[in-house]
Amino acid sequence: MSDELKRGLEGVLVAESELSHIDGDEGRLIYRGYEIEDLARDATYEEVLYLLWHGELPERDELKAFSTSMAEERELDDVVLDTVRDLAEADENPMAALRTVVSHLSAFDEDTTFDAEGVTDREANVRKGRRITAKIPTALAAFNRVRNGNEPVSPREDLSHAANFLYMLNDEEPDDVLAETFDMALVLHADHGLNASTFSAMVTASTLSDLHSAVTSAVGTLAGSLHGGANQNVMKMLKEIDDSDLDPKEWVDTALDEGRRVAGFGHRVYNVKDPRAKILGEKSEELGEAAGDRRWYEMSAAIEEYMGETKGLAPNVDFYSASTYYQMGIPIDIYTPIFAMSRAGGWIAHVLEQYEDNRLIRPRARYVGDEDLEFVPLDER
Numbered sequence: 001m002s003d004e005l006k007r008g009l010e011g012v013l014v015a016e017s018e019l020s021h022i023d024g025d026e027g028r029l030i031y032r033g034y035e036i037e038d039l040a041r042d043a044t045y046e047e048v049l050y051l052l053w054h055g056e057l058p059e060r061d062e063l064k065a066f067s068t069s070m071a072e073e074r075e076l077d078d079v080v081l082d083t084v085r086d087l088a089e090a091d092e093n094p095m096a097a098l099r100t101v102v103s104h105l106s107a108f109d110e111d112t113t114f115d116a117e118g119v120t121d122r123e124a125n126v127r128k129g130r131r132i133t134a135k136i137p138t139a140l141a142a143f144n145r146v147r148n149g150n151e152p153v154s155p156r157e158d159l160s161h162a163a164n165f166l167y168m169l170n171d172e173e174p175d176d177v178l179a180e181t182f183d184m185a186l187v188l189h190a191d192h193g194l195n196a197s198t199f200s201a202m203v204t205a206s207t208l209s210d211l212h213s214a215v216t217s218a219v220g221t222l223a224g225s226l227h228g229g230a231n232q233n234v235m236k237m238l239k240e241i242d243d244s245d246l247d248p249k250e251w252v253d254t255a256l257d258e259g260r261r262v263a264g265f266g267h268r269v270y271n272v273k274d275p276r277a278k279i280l281g282e283k284s285e286e287l288g289e290a291a292g293d294r295r296w297y298e299m300s301a302a303i304e305e306y307m308g309e310t311k312g313l314a315p316n317v318d319f320y321s322a323s324t325y326y327q328m329g330i331p332i333d334i335y336t337p338i339f340a341m342s343r344a345g346g347w348i349a350h351v352l353e354q355y356e357d358n359r360l361i362r363p364r365a366r367y368v369g370d371e372d373l374e375f376v377p378l379d380e381r
C-alpha cells in the first residue's frame with residue numbers, strides 16, 4: 001500500500017474507460033476515437049449519445065429509432081411537473097431544482113429497482129438513461145417558465161433534443177442558427193473523462209446504488225464554481241466589466257490582487273487551451289458579428305490574452321460557452337443546468353461502464369489527527 005499523497009487525486013488512474021480521452025498537452029479531446037472538432041461540426045447530440053451509450057456511430061435507421069425513442073420520453077409525469085412548479089415558485093436555485101427533479105424522476109420510472117442485480121441491468125439502465133436525458137430539458141424549461149410567471153410549454157416529438165429545448169424555453173421554434181449552435185454546445189459538453197461530476201456518479205454507482213442516485217450525485221457535483229458552475233460566473237464577470245469603467249485587464253488585475261480566481265481559466269488536465277473553448281470562441285465571435293455587437297467576444301478575447309500573458313493560464317470550456325449562451329438569449333443562471341443537460345449523457349455512459357466491471361471506489365486519507373487520548377465521560381469534562 002503506497003503512502004504517497006495525491007491531493008485532489010491529481011493524475012491518479014482509477015479506471016479504464018473507452019469513452020473519452022483528453023491529451024492535456026496537445027489540447028485534444030476524443031469521444032470513442034472521434035475528434036471533438038469532427039463531432040462538433042458534423043454530429044448531432046443524439047448521434048453522440050448513441051456513440052457513448054452503444055459504442056459506435058449509428059446508421060441512419062438506428063439513429064432515427066434512437067431519437068424517436070428519446071423524444072417519446074420527453075413528457076413529465078404530472079406529479080414531477082407539480083414539483084417543478086413548487087421549486088420555481090419557491091425561487092429555488094436552478095441546479096438545486098434540477099438535483100431534486102432528477103431524484104424525483106425515479107419514483108415514476110417503471111424500471112426503478114434497488115436490488116443489487118436490478119441496478120446493474122444494462123438494458124434497464126439504457127431505458128432509464130434515455131428517460132432521464134429526455135426529461136431534464138423539459139423540467140428545466142418548465143422551471144424557467146414558471147419562475148417567470150409563464151405556463152410550461154409541452155415538448156414536441158418532431159424537434160431535435162436541442163431545438164425542442166429552445167422551443168420549450170421560449171415558446172418559439174428556434175431558427176437553424178440557434179438550434180445548430182445549441183446542438184453543437186451539447187455535443188461539446190457531453191463527456192470529459194473522469195471530471196469531478198462523472199467521478200461522483202461513478203463512486204455512487206460503485207456501491208451498487210442505482211442510476212438515478214448516480215446522476216443526482218453528479219448534478220450536485222457539477223454545480224460548484226470550480227466545475228460547471230464556472231460558466232455562469234464567467235458571464236457575471238463579463239457583465240460586471242461591461243457595467244464598470246474598468247477595462248478587462250484592470251478587472252483581472254483587481255481580481256488577482258484580491259486573490260480571486262478568474263472563472264473559465266485553468267484546468268486540471270489541459271496545460272493548453274481547451275479544444276472546446278476554441279470552438280465555442282469561434283461561435284461566440286460569429287454570433288457577435290451577426291448581431292453587430294462584438295462586445296462580449298472582444299472582452300473575452302482580451303481577458304484570454306491577458307490571462308495567458310500574466311498567469312500562463314488558458315480558457316476552459318466554461319469561458320466561451322458563457323458569451324455564446326448569452327448571445328443566444330439564454331438566462332445566465334441556467335448555463336450550468338444546460339451543462340448538466342448535456343453531461344447527463346456522459347454520466348450515464350460512465351455508470352454503464354462502471355457497472356460492467358464494478359469495484360467499490362474507496363480511497364484512503366492519511367490520518368493526521370490525535371491518537372491515544374484518554375476518554376473523559378461527559379459529566380467529568
Ligand SMILES: CC(=O)SCCNC(=O)CCNC(=O)[C@H](O)C(C)(C)COP(=O)(O)OP(=O)(O)OC[C@H]1O[C@@H](n2cnc3c(N)ncnc32)[C@H](O)[C@@H]1OP(=O)(O)O
Binds near residue numbers: 225228316
Ligand atoms: C467544466 C470544468 O469544470 S472546467 C473548470 C471550470 N472551473 C473554473 O473555471 C474555475 C477557475 N479555475 C480553477 O479554479 C482551477 O483552474 C481548476 C479548479 C479548474 C483546476 O484546479 P487545479 O488543477 O486544482 O489547479 P490549482 O487550483 O492547484 O491551481 C494551480 C495554480 O494556478 C492558479 N489558478 C488556477 N486557476 C486559476 C484561475 N482561474 N484564476 C487564477 N489563478 C488560477 C492557482 O491559484 C494555483 O496557483 P498557485 O500554485 O500559485 O497557488
Ligand SMILES: O=C([O-])CC(=O)C(=O)O
Binds near residue numbers: 191194268269316
Ligand atoms: O474535466 C474536467 O475536470 C472538467 C471539464 O472540463 C469537464 O468536465 O468538462
